[in-house]
Amino acid sequence: MTGDPQPWIRGPLVIDAAVLQELHAHARDTYPSECCGFVSGPRVEPDHLTTAMREENEADKYHKLDPETFPRTSKTYFKINELRATRALAAGEENDTPIKVIYHSHCDAGAYFSKEDAATFASNNTLMWPCAFIVVSVMEGEVRDTKLWVHEPGTNGFRESTLTVR
Numbered sequence: 001m002t003g004d005p006q007p008w009i010r011g012p013l014v015i016d017a018a019v020l021q022e023l024h025a026h027a028r029d030t031y032p033s034e035c036c037g038f039v040s041g042p043r044v045e046p047d048h049l050t051t052a053m054r055e056e057n058e059a060d061k062y063h064k065l066d067p068e069t070f071p072r073t074s075k076t077y078f079k080i081n082e083l084r085a086t087r088a089l090a091a092g093e094e095n096d097t098p099i100k101v102i103y104h105s106h107c108d109a110g111a112y113f114s115k116e117d118a119a120t121f122a123s124n125n126t127l128m129w130p131c132a133f134i135v136v137s138v139m140e141g142e143v144r145d146t147k148l149w150v151h152e153p154g155t156n157g158f159r160e161s162t163l164t165v166r
């Protein structure tokens, strides 16, 4: 192993067709709300994505409790439980099947990485979670597009990378 323990954060990545289908199914199921979750894979194949895990989008819960701080609902926003995320990442590391991707959907919008997405996942020019990011675009209930985004080191920005379906 070299000095780079999490090479998947740079992309490009390879996803099993069944896993991509599961992300698409999740995105359709939650439409017109955004879905979110994790994708993991074996550490020994750093670019390979083999397992999807659905997470609850807590945007509506926060919006209900505190609409001023959280003005947006799950239609345009997603929020993963941070404690669950921390635990899932730690468990993945222990099992040698690290979480490599955090995914979410956009409803009636493209599969771009939004300003809000960038602000959620990078701060002070540092990537917050050691992951790459998949965004699924759902238009009128149908999956339209899927894109992989990776952090640009030393910035708060992200660029598109290649996601190959196998």
Ligand SMILES: [Zn+2]
Pocket: 104, 105, 106, 113, 114, 117, 135
């Ligand atoms: Zn987004």
